[in-house]
Amino acid sequence: MDEFIRVAAVTDVADPGKELIEVDGEMVALFHVGGTFYAIDDVCTHDGGPLVDGELTDHAIACPRHGAKFDIRSGAALSMPAVRPTRAHEVKVEDGNVFVRLRQQAAGPVGQPAAPPAATPVSHSGTSRQETAASSPAPAEPGPPVEAGGLAAQTLSESLIREMLKEVKDPELFVNIVDLGLIYNVSLAAAAEGDGQQVSIDMTMTSPACPAGPQLIADTKRVVSSHNDVSGVEVRIVMDPPWTPDRMTDDARDQLGIF
Numbered sequence: 001m002d003e004f005i006r007v008a009a010v011t012d013v014a015d016p017g018k019e020l021i022e023v024d025g026e027m028v029a030l031f032h033v034g035g036t037f038y039a040i041d042d043v044c045t046h047d048g049g050p051l052v053d054g055e056l057t058d059h060a061i062a063c064p065r066h067g068a069k070f071d072i073r074s075g076a077a078l079s080m081p082a083v084r085p086t087r088a089h090e091v092k093v094e095d096g097n098v099f100v101r102l103r104q105q106a107a108g109p110v111g112q113p114a115a116p117p118a119a120t121p122v123s124h125s126g127t128s129r130q131e132t133a134a135s136s137p138a139p140a141e142p143g144p145p146v147e148a149g150g151l152a153a154q155t156l157s158e159s160l161i162r163e164m165l166k167e168v169k170d171p172e173l174f175v176n177i178v179d180l181g182l183i184y185n186v187s188l189a190a191a192a193e194g195d196g197q198q199v200s201i202d203m204t205m206t207s208p209a210c211p212a213g214p215q216l217i218a219d220t221k222r223v224v225s226s227h228n229d230v231s232g233v234e235v236r237i238v239m240d241p242p243w244t245p246d247r248m249t250d251d252a253r254d255q256l257g258i259f
């Protein structure tokens with residue numbers, strides 16, 4: 001669409017304030033901050049959350065589902081678990097009215113090529129539109145078998161287990177859980193019965209409601225159990241301290257295009 005469309009009167013939206021509007025059949029979040037209007041897709045690129053329902057702080061809107069923040073001026077993803085921008089649209093004000101022109105593509109993260117949002121839109125009841133559609137896919141199956149390769153033949157240690165766990169990747173971010181900073185603690189103890197060692201892992205998630213949690217736990221157990229000297233694996237999910245992006249390694253940042 002290459003035309004500006006009137007969407008509201010200036011007085012319709014408080015300053016600061018936000019409104020959900022429809023532009024040419026698309027749901028758009030309209031913001032009024034410091035006397036200026038901004039418009040971005042009402043879609044969080046993490047998992048389709050409705051952004052306009054979130055908390056607005058200065059020029060940042062927080063997704064109400066898992067907390068990712070977006071810059072309302074550019075659509076840039078400011079914090080995990082979102083790594084891709086949402087579309088930002090052109091806005092102008094004339095004669096006391098607000099006009100929006102849709103852009104076709106989101107601007108890429110800093111220094112990265114553009115990446116169109118691929119998330120599933122979510123209704124304002126908080127339920128994924130995909131989840132409610134008749135064509136909804138079945139619940140996520142456990143991931144494919146994950147192998148730790150030749151590492152399983154080496155002497156068991158905490159550092160070896162961390163290396164093995166690099167085979168486990170977040171299914172949404174495609175970055176391994178060690179470089180994401182999700183593994184807080186690894187400990188080994190002699191098994192209470194028989195040979196081998198019991199492995200205990202404290203793992204966190206990028207958000208309390210991370211949809212990938214069950215798969216990550218299953219893959220973690222599968223990889224560590226592949227070592228002959230492991231008799232059992234316990235995975236504890238801990239949210240304290242909460243995960244923050246600064247726990248990621250530089251490799252993870254490079255893969256996600258975060259600088």
Ligand code: FES
Nearest residue numbers: 044047049063066
């Ligand atoms: S859907 Fe927005 S942070 Fe997860």
